[in-house]
Amino acid sequence: MNEAIAMGIASGFYLGTKKIPVVAIQNSGLMNTLNALTSLNQIYKIPVFYLITWRGEGGKGKDAPEHDILGESLKRILITFKIPYKIIDEKDWSKQINDLSLLAQRTKRPVALIIRKDTFSAYEKKEEKAKGIKLMTRIEAVSIVKDTIGSTALYLSSTGFPTRDSFSVCDTPDFYMVGSMGHTFAVGLGLSPNTNKKIVILEGDGSMFMHLGSLASFRPKRHKNIIYIVFGNESYESTGGQRITFSNIKIDNLVKLFGFESTFFVQDKAKLKLVMQGVLESKESLFIYIRIKNDIKTISGRVTDKHTTEEIKNRFMIAI
Numbered sequence: 001m002n003e004a005i006a007m008g009i010a011s012g013f014y015l016g017t018k019k020i021p022v023v024a025i026q027n028s029g030l031m032n033t034l035n036a037l038t039s040l041n042q043i044y045k046i047p048v049f050y051l052i053t054w055r056g057e058g059g060k061g062k063d064a065p066e067h068d069i070l071g072e073s074l075k076r077i078l079i080t081f082k083i084p085y086k087i088i089d090e091k092d093w094s095k096q097i098n099d100l101s102l103l104a105q106r107t108k109r110p111v112a113l114i115i116r117k118d119t120f121s122a123y124e125k126k127e128e129k130a131k132g133i134k135l136m137t138r139i140e141a142v143s144i145v146k147d148t149i150g151s152t153a154l155y156l157s158s159t160g161f162p163t164r165d166s167f168s169v170c171d172t173p174d175f176y177m178v179g180s181m182g183h184t185f186a187v188g189l190g191l192s193p194n195t196n197k198k199i200v201i202l203e204g205d206g207s208m209f210m211h212l213g214s215l216a217s218f219r220p221k222r223h224k225n226i227i228y229i230v231f232g233n234e235s236y237e238s239t240g241g242q243r244i245t246f247s248n249i250k251i252d253n254l255v256k257l258f259g260f261e262s263t264f265f266v267q268d269k270a271k272l273k274l275v276m277q278g279v280l281e282s283k284e285s286l287f288i289y290i291r292i293k294n295d296i297k298t299i300s301g302r303v304t305d306k307h308t309t310e311e312i313k314n315r316f317m318i319a320i
């Protein structure tokens, strides 16, 4: 979900309990919370305890490029937005948490504890057991999609593993969106009426739900060339496999309400191959939800180790 929603939930929790809620996010997600922060929490004096993981500490070149700007400016942003913060200290963390909590209680202001890389130990991934069905991995699903559709289409992919897997399966000149979580479908909407090519959107379910409202701007008569493919692993696999807050939602049915007439729910390879064969002939946009399992063995390489973000954009614009 969108981190801004976490702020709303946390605020409601505080109103009902007077207890300080914790909002645990990455620094990229902090940016999503700024409107709630300034026009809800700070003006009504509703405290929250932000736990912010610090990607890109040290600035440019220390992490993936999507973290360059915020990695370098995180502390300044917290100061600008008047959020008292501490950077976690391995020896002193318990006192830091206590001090910040007391400050939040006393001042009724949001406070933040910044968590450095490698503070937490890695989460051990477990093989997912689906009921009697052999689920695909994302790589297997992307391979089937890219093999069938080929390089005549324009591909867009969402941040994290969808982008990395798409790049590793076949480095076509896609718009690999290594940051900007949740904006992939909206970019597709803006592009769709401006090209005759098919637009294949490869998106994680977490990213889809980050800005689910983008679907409301879909117009079936205007956007006729979108093949919207969502990988449903019901988790944020790229950031450690945290469970997603929704499951058992019939996403293919939900998308219908926004005007997608052809929607598919796919769990196995044979059905995916069948669905993909009809895709190129289709005269309308379609939505395909592929239920996948998390891959406990493979992590694909980063596209930005090979191409800069500007190169990615330039290649894509030439392909259009």
Ligand SMILES: Cc1ncc(C[n+]2csc(CCOP(=O)(O)OP(=O)(O)O)c2C)c(N)n1
Binding pocket: 003, 026, 028, 029, 032, 158, 159, 160, 161, 162, 179, 180, 181, 203, 204, 205, 206, 207, 208, 233, 235, 236, 237, 238, 239
């Ligand atoms: C606004 C924002 N919040 C959080 C992140 C951190 N982040 C990067 S990838 C990712 C998980 C994406 O989940 P999903 O789209 O379901 O793909 P999956 O990783 O499961 O393949 C998260 C939370 C981010 N980049 N931007």
